[in-house]
Amino acid sequence: MASTGPVAAGASAAADDPSAGDEVAAKAAEVDLDEAYAYPPAAGRTSYVRANFVSSVDGAAEVGGRSGPLGGKADRQVFQLLRWLSDVVLVGAGTVRHENYGPVIVPPERRDRRQAAGLAAVPPIAVVTATAGLDPGARLFDAEVRPVVLTCDGAPPARRQALAAVAEVVLCGDSTVDPASALAALAERGMTRVLTEGGPLLHAQLAGAGLLDELCLTVAPMLAGPGRMGIVEGPPWPEPVTMRLVQVLTEDGNLFLRYQR
Numbered sequence: 001m002a003s004t005g006p007v008a009a010g011a012s013a014a015a016d017d018p019s020a021g022d023e024v025a026a027k028a029a030e031v032d033l034d035e036a037y038a039y040p041p042a043a044g045r046t047s048y049v050r051a052n053f054v055s056s057v058d059g060a061a062e063v064g065g066r067s068g069p070l071g072g073k074a075d076r077q078v079f080q081l082l083r084w085l086s087d088v089v090l091v092g093a094g095t096v097r098h099e100n101y102g103p104v105i106v107p108p109e110r111r112d113r114r115q116a117a118g119l120a121a122v123p124p125i126a127v128v129t130a131t132a133g134l135d136p137g138a139r140l141f142d143a144e145v146r147p148v149v150l151t152c153d154g155a156p157p158a159r160r161q162a163l164a165a166v167a168e169v170v171l172c173g174d175s176t177v178d179p180a181s182a183l184a185a186l187a188e189r190g191m192t193r194v195l196t197e198g199g200p201l202l203h204a205q206l207a208g209a210g211l212l213d214e215l216c217l218t219v220a221p222m223l224a225g226p227g228r229m230g231i232v233e234g235p236p237w238p239e240p241v242t243m244r245l246v247q248v249l250t251e252d253g254n255l256f257l258r259y260q261r
């Protein structure tokens with residue numbers, strides 16, 4: 001009887017070969033990544049939310065409070081590309097503070113491609129915060145394109161006012177930001193190709209509310225050990241969310257998984 005189980009591959013690869021396992025799936029370096037990660041055409045008209053995370057094999061999304069130690073060269077390449085394909089990069093304030101976020105950098109040839117495709121030259125960063133606890137002098141706000149701060153009525157007015165000098169401040173809820181209202185506010189501004197880079201708290205709310213359309217997950221070839229944050233954090237969901245695996249790429253022992261809902 002024909003087996004319908006997982007396909008075995010790479011079992012004979014040398015343990016010290018960093019590319020071991022690369023024959024399991026297409027190599028990222030050998031495919032057109034723009035095509036591989038193209039947004040569906042409808043994403044230009046209605047909100048399409050893609051998340052991008054890197055995780056260790058044991059599910060850690062951070063090492064020492066940063067995602068940097070997990071991502072290698074190929075992950076950074078995909079990370080950049082996903083930014084360049086988006087209308088906006090949506091991120092929780094925790095990640096902005098932990099990672100000292102700066103603006104998105106888009107090289108000249110990419111700006112031309114974006115504009116030819118009807119996108120703005122540079123996607124802004126949109127930060128979700130209940131407390132408006134962001135430093136207006138932070139490097140994020142030293143940007144060619146004004147960031148968007150998605151906050152709520154409960155945020156201290158003085159902080160909101162200080163941020164309004166360096167960002168567009170939008171109120172999307174009472175004591176917290178309602179994720180659906182935040183996406184609607186971005187869509188009203190023509191930003192429908194949404195790339196969320198988390199963090200885990202924001203990601204859990206988007207996915208748990210059925211607002212996540214896609215997850216791009218890099219699985220880095222390392223074990224981070226116990227006690228780390230995963231790619232979703234916060235209160236439990238009533239039901240798991242099922243995703244469909246639509247693409248597997250590999251490079252330097254990393255897996256680049258693309259899931260859709």
Ligand SMILES: NC(=O)c1ccc[n+]([C@@H]2O[C@H](COP(=O)([O-])OP(=O)(O)OC[C@H]3O[C@@H](n4cnc5c(N)ncnc54)[C@H](OP(=O)(O)O)[C@@H]3O)[C@@H](O)[C@H]2O)c1
Nearest residue numbers: 053054065067092093094095129130131177198199201202
């Ligand atoms: N591996 C990866 O790919 C990856 C990606 C991103 C982040 N990370 C890691 O994740 C960690 C940071 O995660 P985090 O727990 O701080 O998560 P986060 O989701 O980035 O930030 C949480 C903060 O976002 C704001 N927020 C989230 N949901 C909100 C809502 N509905 N309404 C209002 N505000 C909301 C709040 O900010 P205020 O406190 O300002 O109100 C909250 O404290 C870092 O260690 C970072 O390195 C890893």
